[in-house]
Amino acid sequence: MKKETGELLEILKKSPDLSAYMEMASDDITTPVPISDYLRQVMEEKGLEKKQVIHASGLERKYGYEILRGSCRKKPSRDKILALCFAMRLTGDEVQELLKRTDYLQLYPKYERDSIIFFGFSHRLSLDEVNDLLYEMHYPVID
Numbered sequence: 001m002k003k004e005t006g007e008l009l010e011i012l013k014k015s016p017d018l019s020a021y022m023e024m025a026s027d028d029i030t031t032p033v034p035i036s037d038y039l040r041q042v043m044e045e046k047g048l049e050k051k052q053v054i055h056a057s058g059l060e061r062k063y064g065y066e067i068l069r070g071s072c073r074k075k076p077s078r079d080k081i082l083a084l085c086f087a088m089r090l091t092g093d094e095v096q097e098l099l100k101r102t103d104y105l106q107l108y109p110k111y112e113r114d115s116i117i118f119f120g121f122s123h124r125l126s127l128d129e130v131n132d133l134l135y136e137m138h139y140p141v142i143d
Contacts, residue, residue: 003028032103036070039084042098043068048088056087058127058143078104079142082117086127086142092118113139 008025015021054064066072085095099106107114120130131141
């Protein structure tokens with residue numbers, strides 16, 4: 001049975017050394033998946049084409065393809081990934097799983113901006129609609 005995060009934290013605190021913890025928690029520790037691999041997998045599962053997703057995301061075409069190929073020189077920002085998630089019409093839960101599995105911060109409902117964004121995913125709003133809400137509430141839009 002998988003251990004909860006809090007349980008892992010307690011084990012980590014009590015472990016005499018790192019190797020003991022790593023051995024004990026090996027079944028519960030995950031290694032992040034490259035974002036390009038995860039996005040391609042989701043697109044394949046949903047039958048989406050790269051060209052359509054990149055266009056709907058509002059990202060510059062070349063940069064969008066670099067993200068999907070995994071050839072970016074630096075890690076794409078969380079907002080760029082969220083723009084692609086809106087373009088793929090993911091649910092809030094799907095976005096949270098993608099962010100968690102790819103080493104990005106999940107949307108945190110205690111942050112008002114994140115709440116607005118999660119609301120958009122959960123209510124199937126478009127990126128433009130969410131950006132309108134963010135703008136109205138004086139937050140940076142997803143670009």
